[in-house]
Amino acid sequence: MERARRDHRGVTAFRTEKEENKVQHSGAARTTGTEVAAFRLVGLHKTFGTHTAVDHADLTVAPGSFYGLVGPNGAGKTTMLSMAVGLQRPDEGSASVHGVDVWQEPLAARRLMGVLPDGLAMPERLTGRELLTYLGQLHGLDAAEAARRTGELLAVMELDGSAERTLVVDYSTGMRKKIGLATALLHGPRLLVLDEPFEAVDPVSAATIKKILKRFVAGGGSVLISSHVMALVEQLCDTVAVMAKGRVVAEGPLDEVRGGRSLEETFVDLVGVEIGGGEGLSWLAS
Numbered sequence: 241m242e243r244a245r246r247d248h249r250g251v252t253a254f255r256t257e258k259e260e261n262k263v264q265h266s267g268a269a270r271t272t273g274t275e276v277a278a279f280r281l282v283g284l285h286k287t288f289g290t291h292t293a294v295d296h297a298d299l300t301v302a303p304g305s306f307y308g309l310v311g312p313n314g315a316g317k318t319t320m321l322s323m324a325v326g327l328q329r330p331d332e333g334s335a336s337v338h339g340v341d342v343w344q345e346p347l348a349a350r351r352l353m354g355v356l357p358d359g360l361a362m363p364e365r366l367t368g369r370e371l372l373t374y375l376g377q378l379h380g381l382d383a384a385e386a387a388r389r390t391g392e393l394l395a396v397m398e399l400d401g402s403a404e405r406t407l408v409v410d411y412s413t414g415m416r417k418k419i420g421l422a423t424a425l426l427h428g429p430r431l432l433v434l435d436e437p438f439e440a441v442d443p444v445s446a447a448t449i450k451k452i453l454k455r456f457v458a459g460g461g462s463v464l465i466s467s468h469v470m471a472l473v474e475q476l477c478d479t480v481a482v483m484a485k486g487r488v489v490a491e492g493p494l495d496e497v498r499g500g501r502s503l504e505e506t507f508v509d510l511v512g513v514e515i516g517g518g519e520g521l522s523w524l525a526s
């Protein structure tokens with residue numbers, strides 16, 4: 241327990257003074273008295289052929305917020321998030337992190353955010369330690385600092401010990417999520433954008449990740465997660481957005497959005513699906 245607490249503190253205390261100055265310089269310069277959003281998506285739009293995947297979507301994550309994005313399969317969550325973090329170019333719209341435009345100032349924006357994308361692509365013929373060490377160098381961390389952070393992250397994610405000898409290519413799906421989250425945290429970002437961070441993660445690891453994320457928010461960071469698990473979003477998030485057919489159809493404080501009901505009931509109402517009873521599958525009955 242004590243070790244875990246110490247480790248978690250280590251994770252949230254990752255930003256060095258030099259990086260903090262850089263962050264303040266790029267973000268605060270744009271502060272004009274009103275609060276600058278941690279993450280602001282404005283009019284993001286994307287079509288694939290004739291299909292509109294994301295339809296002029298807006299979304300605002302306040303600093304210090306734990307934000308949950310929910311929506312049915314194919315609603316456009318991954319497409320919207322990948323445009324918002326700079327991985328996929330939008331047809332229209334913009335995204336900014338603490339006032340820094342993701343598409344106009346990509347390097348400054350990337351310094352401010354840690355991203356766990358869907359279908360993570362990373363160098364896989366490396367162990368977790370080698371991967372984090374390599375990425376630490378790419379982020380410009382000095383060798384000692386990169387080694388310290390790598391050691392702490394591997395310990396917190398329980399990817400040390402016997403896992404040390406496993407190449408990332410041979411990781412289980414849950415281990416890949418955890419190393420992905422470690423890569424997102426490594427450079428000490430102010431915002432985390434995590435697409436389905438709990439998918440395929442076992443309950444013990446999920447509890448660890450929840451603790452890390454809560455601690456990150458308690459330390460002043462902001463988190464945006466997408467998830468299909470309503471109970472998890474209700475447990476963690478203070479603000480939610482519901483997405484359907486490429487649009488953000490509801491956004492606000494959790495209690496306001498669910499209006500005295502469960503998030504699941506609200507979700508089903510908002511996305512307009514009827515819960516099927518499996519009618520028509522008569523051949524399944526014995």
Ligand SMILES: Nc1ncnc2c1ncn2[C@@H]1O[C@H](COP(=O)(O)OP(=O)(O)OP(=O)(O)O)[C@@H](O)[C@H]1O
Pocket residue numbers: 288291292293311312313314315316317318319320
């Ligand atoms: N590269 C692509 N080419 C064509 N269509 C795409 C592409 N990427 C996404 N789409 C389509 O865009 C829509 C939104 O997909 P997206 O993956 O963003 O949804 P999602 O809300 O993340 O779904 P899920 O919850 O199932 O992960 C879907 O209809 C999908 O088929």
